[in-house]
Amino acid sequence: MATVRQRRVGKGTEAAEDQPSEETNVKPDGKVPSDPTGRKVWNILSVTLGGILAVSLGLLTSVYVATLHENDLWFSNIKEVEREISFRTECGLYYSYYKQMIQAASIQQGLHGLVYDNKTESVRTINILERMNVYQEVFLSILYRILPIQQYLEPVYFYIYTLFGLQAVYVIALYVTSWLLSGTWLSGLLAACWYVTNRMDTTRVEFTIPLRENWALPFFAVQVAAITYLLRAHLQPAQERVTLVVVFIATFLFSLTWQFNQFMMLIQALALFILDCFDMLPTAKVTWLYIIQLSGLLLVCVLQFFNSMILGSLLISFNASVLIARTIQKNLKKGGLLNRLGKLILHVLLVLCLTLLINKFIKKILNLESDEHIFKFLKAKFGFGATRDFDANLYLCEEAFGLLPLNTFSRLSDTLLFYVYVFVLILLTVTAGIVAFRNLSGSNQAQYMEKMEECTITLKPDAAYNLTHTVLFGCLALSTMRMKYLWTSHMCVFASSGLCSTEVWKLILKCIRLHTSQRARLIQYSVPIITLLYISYKFWPGIMEELSELREFYDPDTVELMNWIKSNTPSTAVFAGSMQLLAGVKLCTGRTLTNHPHYEDKNLRERTKQIYQIYAKRSPGDVHRILRSFGTDYVILEDSICYERRHSRGCRLRDLLDRANGHIMDGLGENEPELKPSLYPRFCEEIKKNLPSYTVHFTRVFQNKTFHVYRVAKHK
Structure with a gap:
């Protein structure tokens, strides 16, 4: 399988002053000129310097991850097939549509090929623009075709440099959010440094470039920055309108580029709902944010040819329910503590019931089942009953969908990020609890407020x-x-803004009765600067060493397989195999697939489970019948799956198939009582013995240390 091996020989920080305050009567500090003109000039210089630093840090981060990618794979030196193989699993599938658009005779033909695609799923014609979030690939391919850059830049570099460029947008957005929260760009500098030094836990863009989240998260960060600015007090109407437009554009782009957008924005909507219930946000602005989420997602739904999974999303049902519940319940934020609590509980129950009813109604009307695997997975994950469902267990057994490993916190603690984050989190959570109680109690007595x-x-x-x-x-x-x-990228923002916040240090010093404005300002700047010096001292040598380490891509078995397919099979041949490998087959060879890694379709999930019977205990006749029902000409078997050791017993792919088929699993260990022994041996093992019962259906045409390719007989 693929490895990365060692490459063979041959072939100064300055603290900033506060951002301009929104208050009109600001007492001059000793460091800031006391006259209004001098203070204004100082603020302009500070904002200019902070802005230049933000852009510089964003560009440096972009260059940094691009250099790591080049150093890790020697991307500029390897062959095109090796570059394409480096786009693993679903990354290769998404990039294949960019390549398809580039190679099309015209833009119109390229779009037609996506709307009426019959190569991604054999014996089916599907609309790629409806099923998958690939508008970014379409846009980039059109841009590449119309710009005069073909002679200077290969298509693959235009693609990956765009993704690395978005990292600059990401870092700038994090920087600005932290700056807005704390009032000083020193906070943004610290957030950016934490993002880079915790790169293992904040991004994976350098080795999963085309992944949807690498497109979407920069826009999500821009949206959070815009919302943070929108929620500030005393905004002018023009500023508010412009900010709402920015929020809408960022929300739309985030929704357009990632299929999981609805779940992320549902969490965001829950945050707005909770804060609105406790009267901690302006209701009018919250309403606008609900409407923006709805309109952005519905616009994406239209562009994706009325994708039913979007229409049946919980986000649309929840936001609609909140807006309806508000019109039903009047005077929700009036009355005493007990009165408010009663209204609040009733409001939450009303929103919950309306959400479930609306969502159930939409799914019933649309006969929607595309997202049922997600709810099966969640049900099993949180202990609401064991399941033998193949799709749910496929997710449960993947490390990426498991609990966050504890060693994540030790890595985040090495940079002091986690310690600072917990400190700020506890402080602001206690403050939020007090403010929420005060808002619910409706107390506005002067003595109480002074206390x-x-x-x-x-x-x-x-x-x-x-x-x-x-x-x-x-x-x-x-x-x-x-x-x-x-979470981890926002953790950098939250921790840095708290560490550089005047209000946080003022609160702490007041509680221990040591507060003076000079002391608060001294701590506000000295603690972040000391933290930055510590990070630089500890991690700068490691970053330099990382940038000097040279490796190269090395996967000869997969390269040999792809070259054989291109040279020895018809261009119309249909291939079956694992989802991950077939994405690479489509990208590298352009052959037709039986299944692929984009799992958000019920028919595809059923098809994948059937194709995977090549790794189950089934008769050769059954497997042949299944493969031919999908028009399969060749099937690829992988030893790494057939003899898998990566997962423990019960989570190997063959175990998942055995349980789903009602068969006893291999190896020592317990089995569920209802599982029975299979009448047949495991197909992927037995076929290699060349027994007559197998050779009548399958002929081996290629093999190496990793892969075995068999031609499937076309019996009448």
């Missing part, structure tokens, strides 16, 4: 949103490791 002022601060709407955002996405990351990248 509260001594030991707490008012939690601003932008800080409240980011607090709830990080808590909810933290819960998601803890439960599902693959989603940690949504």
Whole structure:
């Protein structure tokens, strides 16, 4: 299988002043010129310097990940087939549509080939633009064709440089969000440094370039930055309108580029709902955000030819339910504590019931079953009954969909990020609890407010949103490791903004009765600078060593397989095999597939389970009948799956198939009582013995150390 081997020989930080305050009466600090003109000039210089630093850090991060990718694979030196093989699993499938559009005779023919595609799933014609989020590949391919860059830049470099360029957008958005929350660009600098030094846990763009999340997360970060700005007080109407437009564009692009957008925005909508219930956000702005989420997702639905999975999403049902419940329940935020709590409980129950009813109704009307595997997976994951369902167990057994490993926290602690994050999280959570209680109780007595002022601060709407955002996405990351990248990047923002916040240090110093404005300002800047110096001292040598380490891509078995397929099989041949491998077959050879890794379709999931019977205990006649029902001409067997050792017993692919088929699993260990011995041996093992019962249906035409290819007989 693929490895990365050692390449053979041959072939200064300055602290910033606060961002301009929104308040009109600001007491001059000793460091800031006291006259209004001098203060204005100082603020302009600070904002300009902070902006230049943000762009510079974004570009440096982009160059950094691009260099790591080149150093790891020697991408500029390897053959085209090796470059394409390096796009593993679903990454290769998505990139194949970019390649298809580039190679089409015209843009119109390329689009027609995507809308009426009969090579991704044999004996079926599907609409790729409806089924998959590949508009970014379409846009890039059109851009490449119309720009005069073909002589200077290969298509693959135009593609990967665009993704690496989006990392610059990502880092700038994180920087700006932290700056907005803290009021100083020093916070943004710290957030960007934490993002880079925790790269293993904040991004995987350099080795999974075409993955949908690498397109989507930069736009999500821009959206969060825009929401943070929108929730600030005293915005002018023009500023508010422009910010809403930015939020809409970022939401739309995020939704367009990732199939899991609806689940991420549902969590975001829950954050808005919770804060609105506790009267911690302006209701009018929250309403606009609900509407933007709905309109952005519905626009994507139209572009994806009314994709039923989007229409049946919980996000649409939830947002519609919240807006309906508001019109039904009046005076929700009036009354005493007990009155408010009663109304709040009733409101939550009403929204929950409406969400379930609307969602059930939509799915019933549309006969929607595309996302049922996700709910089966969630049901099994959280212990609501064991299951032998093949699709649910396929997810449960993947490490990426398991709990977040504990060693993640030790890595994050090495950079001090986790320690600072927990410190800020506890402080702001306590503050949020006090503010929420005060809002619900409706107390506005002067004495009470003065007493509260001594030991707490008012939690601003932008800080409240980011607090709830990080808590909810933290819960998601803890439960599902693959989603940690949504949390860890925001963790950098949240921790840095808290560490550089005047309000946080003012609160701490007031509680221990040591507060002075000079002392608070000194700590506000000195602690982040010391943290930056520590990070630089500890991690700069490692980054330099990482950049100097040269490797190269090495996967001769897969290269040999792809070259053989291109040279020895008809261009119309249909191939069956594992989802991951077939994505590479489509990209490298253009042959027709029986199945592929984009799993959000019920028919495809059923088809994949049937194709995978090549690794189950089935008779050669049964396997031949199944393969021919999908028009299969060749089947590829992989030793790494047939004799899998990566997973423990019960999670190997052959075990999942045995359980789904009601057969006893191989090896020592317990079996469920209802499982029975199979009448047939395992197909992928027995076929290699060349017994007559197998050779009548299958003829071996290629083999190497990893792969075995058999021609499937076309019996009448």
